[in-house]
Amino acid sequence: MGIVTWPAWLETLLPMVVKITIILALAPVGMMYLTWFERKVVARIQDRFGPNRVGPYGLLQPLADGIKMVTKEDLIPDGADRLCHFLAPILIVVPALYLFTVLPFGEGIVAVPLVTGLLFFVAIGSTEALALFMAAWGSRNKFALLGALRNAAQVIAYEVPVVLALAAVPMIAGSLNLNEIVRAQSGGWFVATPWGFTAALLVTLGGLAEVNRTPFDLAEAESELVGGFHTEYSGMKFALFYMAEFLSTLALGALVAVLFLGGWLGPKFLPGPVWMGLKTMALVFVMVWIRGTWPRFRIDQLMGLAWKVMVPLALANLLGAALWSFCPGAAGWLASAALSVAVFLVTTQLWLAPKPKTPTHWAGKY
Amino acid sequence: MTDSLNHLFLGIFFVAALVVPALPIVLARFIAPKRPGPVKNEVYECGVEAKGDSWIQFRIQYVTFAILFVIFDVEALFLFPWAVVFKGAGWAGLAAMGLFIGILTVGLIYAWQEGLLEWES
Numbered sequence: 001m002g003i004v005t006w007p008a009w010l011e012t013l014l015p016m017v018v019k020i021t022i023i024l025a026l027a028p029v030g031m032m033y034l035t036w037f038e039r040k041v042v043a044r045i046q047d048r049f050g051p052n053r054v055g056p057y058g059l060l061q062p063l064a065d066g067i068k069m070v071t072k073e074d075l076i077p078d079g080a081d082r083l084c085h086f087l088a089p090i091l092i093v094v095p096a097l098y099l100f101t102v103l104p105f106g107e108g109i110v111a112v113p114l115v116t117g118l119l120f121f122v123a124i125g126s127t128e129a130l131a132l133f134m135a136a137w138g139s140r141n142k143f144a145l146l147g148a149l150r151n152a153a154q155v156i157a158y159e160v161p162v163v164l165a166l167a168a169v170p171m172i173a174g175s176l177n178l179n180e181i182v183r184a185q186s187g188g189w190f191v192a193t194p195w196g197f198t199a200a201l202l203v204t205l206g207g208l209a210e211v212n213r214t215p216f217d218l219a220e221a222e223s224e225l226v227g228g229f230h231t232e233y234s235g236m237k238f239a240l241f242y243m244a245e246f247l248s249t250l251a252l253g254a255l256v257a258v259l260f261l262g263g264w265l266g267p268k269f270l271p272g273p274v275w276m277g278l279k280t281m282a283l284v285f286v287m288v289w290i291r292g293t294w295p296r297f298r299i300d301q302l303m304g305l306a307w308k309v310m311v312p313l314a315l316a317n318l319l320g321a322a323l324w325s326f327c328p329g330a331a332g333w334l335a336s337a338a339l340s341v342a343v344f345l346v347t348t349q350l351w352l353a354p355k356p357k358t359p360t361h362w363a364g365k366y
Numbered sequence: 367m368t369d370s371l372n373h374l375f376l377g378i379f380f381v382a383a384l385v386v387p388a389l390p391i392v393l394a395r396f397i398a399p400k401r402p403g404p405v406k407n408e409v410y411e412c413g414v415e416a417k418g419d420s421w422i423q424f425r426i427q428y429v430t431f432a433i434l435f436v437i438f439d440v441e442a443l444f445l446f447p448w449a450v451v452f453k454g455a456g457w458a459g460l461a462a463m464g465l466f467i468g469i470l471t472v473g474l475i476y477a478w479q480e481g482l483l484e485w486e487s
Contacts, residue, residue, distance in 0.1 A: 012371065016374075016375050016378060017378075019375075020375075020378065020379055020382045023379075024382060024383065024385070024386055027386075028386060066390075069390075069394075070390060070393055070394045070397055070398065071394075071397050071398055071399075072394075072398055073398050073399050073400065073401065074391075074394060074395070074398055074400075075402070075406065075407065076407070077407055077408065077409045077410075078404075078407045078408065078409075079409060089387060089391070090384065090387040090388060090391070093383075093386060093387040094380065094383045094384060094386075094387065097379075097383045097386060098376075098379065098380075098383065101375070101376065101379060111375070112372045112375050112376060113372070114372055115369070118446075119446055137421075139409070140409060140419075140420050140421060141409045141410060141411075141420060142409075142411065142416075142420040143410075143411070144420075145420050145424075149424060149428055152428065152432075153428050153431050153432075156431065156432060156435035156439075157431060157435070159435065159439065160435060160438040160439065160442075163438075163439070163442040163445075164438070164442065164445070167442065167445045167446060167449045168449075169449075170446065170449040170450050170452075171449040171452040171453075174450060174452075174453055175450060176446065176450060226410065226412065231410055232409065232410060235394055235398055236390045236391050236393075236394040236398075237391065239390070240387050240390070240391075243387070299485055300484070300485035303431070303483070303485045304483070304485070307431075307434070307474075307478075307483045308478065308483055311438070311474065312471075312474070315467060315471055318445075318467065319464070322452070322460050325452075325453065326457070326460075350478075
């Protein structure tokens with residue numbers, strides 16, 4: 001810097017401040033345009049136009065929504081635990097923002113190159129359930145509490161297959177650092193392998209359940225629970241729950257792109273971050289597509305899918321990844337694929353098998 | 367960046383990230399109208415008067431699923447360090463982890479057999 005000599009602490013602090021500012025400025029903007037994108041796509045699926053009045057193609061709609069939310073009255077029910085009620089929307093957004101700190105958007109373009117990046121992502125992602133439960137408990141509303149309990153059961157059920165499926169990636173890549181995982185895919189994307197394909201499916205579906213999106217949004221099933229966990233929220237606090245949901249959706253799309261679709265790798269005519277963005281958008285589009293076409297699950301179907309199909313499949317997938325790694329060539333490929341298909345067929349048959357007419361009532365037994 | 371700097375970054379990020387949700391809430395406090403009323407501040411139960419408290423003991427079935435979750439989440443904790451060194455550990459490493467996961471799988475099958483995985487409505 002020639003004339004001015006920077007103090008050492010400033011030299012380390014300044015890049016941090018710049019990175020934090022970039023993440024905190026871009027993530028909310030990305031989230032706002034994700035709401036626009038989702039409304040447009042769902043509208044097309046339902047043969048409507050979607051937002052098209054505010055600005056060209058309705059592009060200013062998210063801004064108008066924001067202004068409306070800020071000017072709405074903030075209601076707090078009389079019996080509520082005011083501290084819980086106030087903290088919950090804040091504590092749900094913060095972890096959602098944290099998710100973007102470890103995601104690599106290009107060769108070396110990552111805020112924090114954590115050695116344990118993948119583990120950090122999973123750990124931070126699952127704390128959102130806690131804030132969600134705080135919201136419901138703080139509201140002292142029966143619908144909210146029902147929604148949050150469902151969400152807790154759902155998140156812990158889907159956490160298991162997601163984590164087990166994710167463990168197959170460091171087995172092959174040999175690292176938990178997300179940048180290293182992308183580099184390990186320079187020979188071929190993980191989704192093109194049988195274990196990678198299974199893991200990608202499990203992580204995407206389980207991730208949808210963890211961020212509470214249709215068809216797994218039982219925590220806010222508006223047809224039965226009014227608004228679910230956010231029944232007693234209005235105005236800006238209500239909007240913050242949606243902000244967290246959309247931020248997590250975006251982060252989930254980015255994570256799947258990094259782990260299975262080669263992240264920022266791609267033909268050289270486009271720079272890495274563009275490839276990363278395109279892959280993320282493609283995955284987010286699939287998630288919106290799923291929302292637009294699938295009906296909501298029932299709670300017993302939801303729990304059954306997680307524990308009886310996805311967990312066995314994820315366990316078998318670990319063995320599949322090991323076989324694929326130890327027996328290179330067609331043998332490993334076939335063994336890994338056959339294992340996944342066989343386990344899927346057996347577990348779905350068992351899951352859908354007719355139940356005995358008088359089930360053993362375990363609650364009385366123990 | 368070294369590891370301690372990474373952790374410092376994540377610490378600073380927490381404070382900075384608090385601003386994102388806090389700012390609109392504070393802004394709304396100045397802009398939004400505030401006209402509370404006894405009826406308006408009641409807990410919403412589709413328009414009828416709320417009966418009973420919602421802070422009650424709830425069905426125990428959630429707990430059994432939570433216990434199942436704890437077992438598998440602790441397994442995941444052991445699984446990740448193993449997965450990173452998996453290629454160097456060879457068949458012996460695979461057999462060791464296979465035994466560990468196998469025991470848990472037997473537990474899962476037992477829970478399924480006992481009907482613990484059925485959601486009773």
